[in-house]
Amino acid sequence: MAVDLTPRQPTKAYGGEGGAYYEWSPAELPMLGVASIGAAKLSLADGGMSLPSYSDSAKVAYVLQGKGTCGIVLPEATKEKVVAVKEGDALALPFGVLTWWHNTPASATELVVLFLGDTSKGHKPGQFTNFQLTGSSGIFTGFSTEFVGRAWDLKEDVAAKLVSTQPASGIVKLTTGQKLPEPIPEDRKDMALNCLEAKLDVDIPNGGRVVVLNTANLPLVKEVGLGADLVRIDAHSMCSPGFSCDSAYQVTYIVRGSGRVQVVGPDGKRVLETRIDGGSLFIVPRFHVVSKIADASGMEWFSIITTPNPIFSHLAGKTSVWKAISPVVLEAAFNTTPEMEKLFRSKRLDSEIFFAPN
Secondary structure, X not given: OOOOOXXXXXXXXXXXXXEEEEEOOOOOOOHHHHHOEEEEEEEEOOOEEEEEEEEOOEEEEEEEEOEEEEEEEOOOOOOOEEEEEEOOEEEEEOOOOEEEEEOOOOOOOOEEXXXXXXXXXXXXXXXXXXXXXXXXXXXXXXXXXHHHHHHHOOOHHHHHHHHHOOOOOOEEEOOOOOOOOOOOHHHHOOOEEEOOOOOOOEEEOOOEEEEEEOOOOOOOHHHHOOEEEEEEEOOOOEEEEEEEOOOOOEEEEEEEEEEEEEEEOOOOOEEEEEEEEOOOEEEEOOOOEEEEEEEEEEEEEEEEEOOXXXXXXXXXXXXXXXXXXXXXXXXXXXXXXXXXXXXXXXXOOOOOOEEOOO
């Protein structure tokens, strides 16, 4: 049975004055369940804070907008890392990490963070589950005051008061005067990579640019088990038809801009042809070939690939497999003439994976 690949926008899961948490559901985007991938987005207003929580999944976080602070406690660590984050930052968050997020009270813009990750070991495949430590849905609200008091070495009435003093769930807005720890510059080391400032892995004039996250520039990617990239293509440019040749899924979020996308399955049938706009998410199944063409505004997207060091095969451009195949094999494969083979091979000699409009 064919799976619906239509790009989708997220729906609000919870929130309040401090901000909101949005998520994509496998019920609306079935490929999330098929690929065991989770996708969510956090939006914090000025002074908003996402309360400390664990997630059931390893994930990559990408800051779509704004700047703020992220607190991170790695498994078995005795001290949190306090990391300053801003638009373009990517963070690899391994399984078992505790995080909190904060947008400064003086901020003129919302802090918006995208989360994409592997839910194969999660509570619900295809959807993140966050385990809050405090608030109305915090873990300790379920324990009796006897157990909480024993665990924290507090009198039962004190334990009961402490557990019940935070009425919000998940996201709060800090009151005037409340201050959180200041970011520590050294804590950014190996924790975050700014994709808008990093060295470009691909740079095609009037075509597009790519920054790839891998174990070399963000070591925690290995523990997360995911690769990622930020791609920006210019107005009316095309991204070469290509696929992950190491059996990986590709999960793509359109950061801004718009365009068209086509996906073709291994049986040669087109399984998706649609427009894509900023804020939408879609998944390319394994061994499916995808290509995109930007509108006049250009297009930018952030993707994860379900392997830490993905290998892509492109079917057009100077790095395409066609350039490696011998002429006589190509002639036989296409059942064409030597003249047509020469014409075909003579094209795209200088273009790599992005093709500017003629």
